[in-house]
Amino acid sequence: MTLKITMPGEQSGSTFSQLRLFLCFLMYCWVLADPVCGYFLKNCTIRGNLSDPSNMKVLCEKRNLEVVPKDIPRKVSVLNVAMNNISKIGKLDFKGLSNLKILNMSRNQISSVDDGSLSHLEALQELGLAHNRLTILSDHLFQGLANLSLLHLDNNLITTISSSSFQPLSSLKTVNLTKNNLHNMKEVQPIVQLPHLQELYIGSNRFTSFQSQEISNTSIELRLLDLSRNPLGIFRITADVLPYLEVLDIAYCGQLGHMEWDVLDRSFLSNVKRLNLSGIEMSLERMGMVLQTVNSSLVHLRLYDISEERVKALTDIACHIPTLSLLRLHHNNISVLSKEFLQSCKQLTEMDVCDNNINQLSELLFRSMEQLSTLKLGHNRLSSMPKATRNLPTLKILDLSFNIIHELGCPDFANLTGLTQLFLFHNQISNLPECVFQDLKELRILKLGSNKILTLNDAFMSGLPKLEYLSMSYNKLSSISKGDFKGLASLKTLLLFDNQIASLEDGAFEGLVNLTELRLQSNKITQTDIRNTVLTGLPLLRTLDISCNYITYVNDDKLDPPPFSHLTSLENLQIHSQRHKGLCHLPINFLEGLKSLLAFKAGNLNIKDLHPNTFIHTPRLWYLDVSKNEFTALTPKLFHPTPRLNRMYLSKARLQSLDFLVGANLSRVTFLQVSKNDITVVNETVFRSLPALTYLDMQDNPFTCGCSDAWFVQWMESDNQTQIVGAGEFTCNYPADLKDTKLLDVELQFCIVHLGLYYYISTTCLVLLTLIASFAYHFLKWQVIYGYYLFLAFLYDTKQRNKLTPHGCQYDAFISYNAHDEPWVLRELLPELEGEQGWKLCLHHRDFQPGKPIIDNIMDGIYGSRKTICVISHRYLESEWCSREIQVASFRLFDEQKDVLILVFLEEIPTHQLSPYHRMRKLVKRRTYLSWPRAGEQTGVFWQQLRLALETKDGSAEENPILSGVQAL
Known part of the structure; x- marks a missing residue:
């Protein structure tokens, strides 16, 4: 085989292209390896959808924070860091929160705010800084808040407001500066002149006067002004600067002993509809002047904490205002309401005299109020139903809660035919006569909770055809009999919790065909009361609460019949926290029939396991709470019938693993609570x-x-999808040396194989290897090829040494030569060595076994001969097989330490041409060799030296220096 050697100058352009490609690839891999910044909050939690910035709320209240958290998501729209220990707002605390619309920092220790620290909040609409320690509002405090509409600064220590601090707040509508240390009304002048300001709360400060010239010389759009609890000595308006004012609160003012009222023109406050004069230190004459000033517009009047004599006089004045419709008279220590007290209040639609000491009402007290629709008499000392509340056909709402009424009689609600809401909770009522509600044909809401009612006495058999809401909670009912609610066909909500109900008869809720909510929690109901014959006749029931009772089951065997089989519309079932022993077992078919069930709350029931078929009847289940039980482990099969499950509560369930979630068909679960487990x-x-x-x-x-x-x-x-609540507080329990250490503080990086980094390292190594191979092939082609064959020769040599025995050889010499040198071998070498000297030679064209792999023939020939004669020429060096032959022979020479190799050079080859063949150059340097004589020279010496070399034994090369004296190249 002939191989072409590529010169170093060739393909240089290709090499540089490969280098550029490699650098680009490295940069790409670095991007892949760079970890994505995931979503993780150490001290806060999120409400809303992480992918919906307009709905994302970050809640950090009550976390003992001393600084604003740095890991707030940039897209958050609501941030609550109230009730912490933050003392300062830094310039970069809110950098990047350009989507924030609501920021609540109330109830901290903030005393300092860097100028421009809020300027990053361009979209902010509401800012809460109440209950802090601010003393000065500086010029640049609100810089950049052009969209702010609501600002809470109440309950601080503010003494000074810079003249330009509110200037950037062009959209501000409401400012609350209640309970600060402001003295001069001129300080709020820049505030009231804001173009869109509508509500200003500056009560509980230290203003001693209110004068219109101090706040403005032109009319402003203020709708509400709260000046309550200031030591005002004078209230003066000399110009029409408040033409749009609708609400004026000057309650508890005049704390210096008196207060003057100086409004020159009644038209200056001609739009005031609501007025609060509670607890004001002002003469009766001046108070009368106040009421006369708003005579043409007043609708609602509040008169709290005024002596009984004064309140009667003021009520008489107020009731002559034709527009007045609502009068509130709380905390005036009134004990008796006589006929004369309200005789001039004919036009009132709502009368509120709660929180007095009223124990007696004149029978004809409200008879003249022909438009009265709401009457509130709660929180008084009435011991019986007053006759004054009878025969009021226009009355719609009657509140008699928090009195000491002991009994009800049939005439108590006589002729209240228009009444829609009746509140009688928190009294001492023990009996309900059958006829008591007979005139209440329009009643929608009835609240009888927190009384001492023992029995229903057929009170709801008839008479309340339109009742939709009935509360009988916190009474002393012991049983519900069949038909007790038969007349309440319109009832939608029935509250019977916190009674002493221990018996439910069959048909107990008969007639409640429109009932959607039934609450029976905290009674004495047992499993025998929860049966389908009791809960029959409730086709529209959606919510049933039977928690905190005495329901228990000894095993999970099927119930016959199942208790809820008729409640096909039920969506919310609550059975948690059963008393005494707890539920203990949940029967297999307990939920049978609840095909519409969405929420099941079964926590704190002392259940140790759930049958895999528990939820096969509830395919629409969306919310599951089985926390505070003793499961230890659950099975995936349990959740196979509930593919829509979205929220799971499994806290305090003694779970040791979450492996049951694998294969549980919970692909829609978004909320998982497994806190306080094992x-x-x-x-x-x-x-x-x-x-x-x-x-x-x-x-x-x-x-x-x-x-x-x-x-x-x-x-x-x-992870940028799942929020892990309280992750910063996760602590180690094992091993002992890390106990109580925060999980996130433990060095675990060495355990983690970052997939991106793994890809980066792998691909980088692959690219480097490719480039090295390319460079090696380009510049070190022959060295690489030689090394490759050298390695193969080593493998073959090792193999043959294990196979061949050292005893006896088939040939005297193996001849390694190139096909181009075959004529010399056949004409010169073969006749001399075999013909003249009698050696037995191995020639590949003659002695190799046909059909056998070439490399195996080479190995057999070399290891089956005493010597190997390498006939070296330029062609020989370029031959693949010749290269293998000399490599195998050289392994035998160096590794077996035997003098088996004879080098015969047919041509003169400079040493530098041998450099690509490391082993060949090593042989030439360490050993002498034979050179075929040049043309015209004698060959006798050459053949004699070759014969001597063949005659030497197979000892080490150092023991047989037979070729000494032959000149090396």
Whole structure:
């Protein structure tokens, strides 16, 4: 075989192209290896969809934070860092949060805000800085907040407002500066002159006067002004600067002992609809002047904490205002409401006298109020239903809650034919007469909770045809009999929780054909009461709560019949927290019939396992809570019938592994809570089986901090879909030397094989290897080829040495030559050595076995001969097979330490031409060799030396220096 040697100058352009390609490829691989910044918050949680910036909320309240977190997602729209220990807002704290619309930093310790620190929040609409320690509002504090509409600065220590601090807030509508240390009304002048300001709260400061010239010389668009709880000595308006004002609150003002009212023209406050004069320190005459000023527009009046005598006088004045419709008289220590008290209030539609000490009402008190629709008498001391509330056909809402009413009589609601809402909760009622609600034909809402009712006494058999909401919670009912609610055909919500119900008769809820919500929690109901004959007749029921009762089952055997078989519309079932022993077992067919069930809450039931067929009847199940049980482990088959499951609560369930989620058909689960279990290691395949997971809570688990959890740490820090709640607080439980160490603080990088980095290293090595091979082939072609064959020769040599025995040889010499030198071998060498000297030679064209692999013939020939004669010429050096032959022979020479190799040069070959053949050059340097005489020279000496070389024994080359004296090339 003839091989062409490529010169170094050839293909240089191709080489540089390969180099450029290699560099570009390295850069690409580096990009691949660079890890993606995943979604991970150490101290906060997210509400909403991570992929929907307009709905993303980050909640960091109550985390003991001292600085604003640095890992807030850039696309967040709502950020809540309230109730922490942050003392300063730095210039870069909110950099990059250009989508933020709502920022709540209330209830911190903020006393300093760097200028321009809020300028990054171009989209901000609401800012909460209430309950902090700010003292000065500087010039550049609100720079860049052109879209801000709501600003909370209440409950600070603000004493100074810079004249230009509010100038950037061109969209501001509401400012709350309540409870600060402001003294001078001129400081709020820049605020009230904002073009869109509508509401200003500056109550509980230190203003001693309010004068229109101090705030503006032109009309402003202010709709609400709260000046309450300031030590105002005077309220003066000398110009029409508040033409749009609708709400004025000056409650509890005049704390210096008195307050003057100076409004020269009644038209200056002609649009005020709501007025609060509660607790004001002002003479009765001046208060009358205030009411006269708003005589043409007042609708709602609030008079709290005023003595009984004054409130009667003011009520009489107020009720002569024709536009007044709502009067609130809380906390005035009124005990008796006489007929004269409200005789001038004929036009009122709502009367609110809650939170007094009223124990007596004049029977004709409200009879003159022909438009009265709402009457609130709650939080008083009425011991019986007042006759004053009867015969009011226009009344729609009656509130008598939080009194001490002991009993109800049939005439108590006489002629209240228009009543739609009746509130009687928190009284002492123990009995419901059958006829008590007979006139309430329009009643929609009835609240009788927190009384002492023992029995229903057929009160709901008739009389309430339009009732939709009934609350009987927190009473003392012990049983529900058949037909107790028969007359409530329109009822949608029935609340019976926190009674003492221990018996439910068959047909207990008969007639409730429109009921959608039934709550029976916290009673004494047992499993015998939960049967299909009790829950019959509820075709539209969607929510059933029977939690916190005494339901228990001794095994999970089938129930005959199943308890909920008739509730085909039920969507929400709650049975959690059964008392005494707990539920213990969940029967196999407990949920049979609930084909519409979406939510099942079965936590804290002392259940140790769930049968694989538990949910086969609930294919639409979306929400599952089985936390606070003792499962230890669950089976994947359990969840096969619930492919729509989205939210799972499994906290405090003593789970030791999450492997049951693998193969559980939970591809739609987005919310998983498995906190406070016994999980030590998290399998990577678990979360691969939850492709839609966006919220994960694994707090308070005893993690093993080692390489088994290394991938979990890497996943938490890099995954940009799933939020891991409280990951920064995950602690190690094992090994002992890492106990209580934060999982994220443990050095686990050496355990992790970063896939991107692995690809990068692998591809880089492959490219480097390719380039090295290309360079080697380009510049070191023959050295590479020679090395390749040298390696093959080594393998063949090792193989043959194991096969051939050292005893006896078939030939005296193996002749290695190139086909081009065959004429010399046949005409010169063969006749001399075989014919004249009698040696037996091995020639490949004559002695190789037909059909046998060439390399095997070569090996057999060399190892089957005492000597190997290499006939070397330029052609020989370029021959593939000749190269192999000399390599095998040289291995035998050097590795077996035998004098088996004889070199015969037919041509003069310079040493530098032997350099590509490392082994050949090594042989020439270490040994003498024979050269065929030039033309005209005698050959006798050559043949004599060759004969001597063949006669030497197979000892080491050093023991047989037979060719000494022959000149080397």
